[in-house]
Amino acid sequence: MTEHLRAWWSHRQGLDGSLRGAAPDEVLARTGWARSVGGSGPYLGLYARCGAGREAVDAAVAALEVHELPSARGCTYVLPAGDFALGLTVGAGAPEGEIRAAEKHLGVRPAEVEELCEAVTAALGDEPLLPAAIRDAAGDAVRNLGDAGKKRGLTTTLPLALGRLQARGEIRRVPVNGRLDQQRYGYVRWGLDLGGLGEAEARAELARRYFDWAAPASLAHFRWFSGFTAAVAKAAVAGLDLVELEGGLLMPGALREEFEAYARPKKPQYALLAGIDGIHLLHRELGRLLDASDAERTFLKRSLGGLADAPAHMIVDRGRLVGLWEYDVEAAEIVWQSYVTPDAALRKAVAATEAFVRDELGDARSFSLDSPKSRAPRVAELRAGPG
Known part of the structure; x- marks a missing residue:
């Protein structure tokens, strides 16, 4: 039953080739929203499912066929256009919760945030403005929250207004260079109709x-x-x-x-994915993907079976985690280890993803602050072979 379940999940996730050639928005609508944390996850996930290159994904973002929005749990996901209103609606509680916390701990009045929302909306147009430029344009409507705010990770009231306006669909955040794997954003006016969804x-x-x-x-x-x-x-x-x-x-x-x-399927169906890919993160139960013998393996001295999330990017075969990988920027190659005997199909999958990362992404960060230096221990562990 376990193998059947895993293969079914992989099939429903489009990791069996059934979505090859589909558009990014179609893939996301059929397989689920792609978690985005300033890393390569959305690109890797779409490449593995439909073969979309970075330019195709970036073009879909530019055309608003897909977009990165705060949604479930208040976290950012890349959503298809048909789900924009739904994502914002289910995620709206997070920014409102932050405003309530700011009122309680920092004395920020809700009316003050709303006044700032009006100032921000007036400052924005069709050309993206960076937060610093928005702050300058809003002037005295933005208040510095001093040391008390710094302790709570909120230096001014501007993020509160930006969060509320995004949740309402009145503004949207756009990547400055059009890429989903680099967290530098500007804001533009939007006016998305949320459709009165309760x-x-x-x-x-x-x-x-x-x-x-x-x-x-x-x-x-x-x-x-x-x-x-x-x-x-x-x-x-x-x-x-x-x-x-x-x-x-x-x-x-x-x-x-x-x-x-x-x-x-009787033959392997390998895919190289980010550690936060939907095949895992929709359930967030790593043990589902592990064979019993693999759960006892260790990575950086931690048992795989005791982890909530994959400790590196994943190699999966019909829903089973069969290896881990990272990208070595200096060597311009994928470093990987396998829990199964590598065959020609696995080596081909690694080579294809390696070329995609090298030629189109330049790196395969797990999240925005991931760097070649911070992942060096993971790369060294992978080079040493499976534990």
């Missing part, structure tokens, strides 16, 4: 999408992805036609027959 309706719609992307999944998995409380998550799935499988896993009734008839 909170309960948005939560139910997120649940419907989630179980289409990730099923079989448990209610606990959905709670992790959504950030909902147990009661809210239970209410969100109440109207869905979910059937229960063994282990408390749920899936849409419409998928059950297809799931039971699905046959695991």
Whole structure:
């Protein structure tokens, strides 16, 4: 059953070649939103699923076919256009929570934030403005929060206004150089119509999408992805036609027959992915991807079976984690280790991804602050072979 589940998840994630040639927005709509933390994850995920190069992904961003937005749990994901309103609606609680915390701990009045929102909106147009330029344009409407603010990671009131305006769809954040893997942003006026989507309706719609992307999944998995409380998550799935499988896993009734008839491919289907790819992060249960013997392996003196997340980028085969990798910028090569005997297909997958990273990305950062220096211990561990 474990191998069947893994292969099914991989199939639903489009890692079996079934989405080859599809557009980035179609891939994200069918397989789920791509977590973005200023790293290479969205590019690697789309390349593995549909073969899209960086220019194609950047063009989709520029055309607003896909966009990086604060959404589930208030975290940033790359979403397809059809999900912009939904993503912003389910993520709106995070910036409002930050405003409430600023009121409680820093004396920031809600009316003060709203006045700043008006000043920011007046300052923005179609050309991106960097935060420093917005601060200058807003003038006295921006307040410095002093040492107390610094201790809470909030030096001025500007981020509060920017967060609220993004959640409302009134402004959007755009990468200065058009790339998703470098965190330097400007802001432009937007005016996205959120469609009057209510909170309960948005939560139910997120649940419907989630179980289409990730099923079989448990209610606990959905709670992790959504950030909902147990009661809210239970209410969100109440109207869905979910059937229960063994282990408390749920899936849409419409998928059950297809799931039971699905046959695991006999040949390997290798994919090199970021450690935060949806094949893992939709459930955030690394043990699902590990064979029992691999769970006992160690990486940087930590047991894989005891980790919440992959300690490096992942190599997967039909839903199983079969190795780890990182990119060595100085050597311009992927350094990897495998938990299976490497065959021609695995070496081909590594070579293809290596060429993509070298020629189109230049690096494969895990997140914005990842660097060749910070990942040196991981690269050295990979060169040493699997533990």
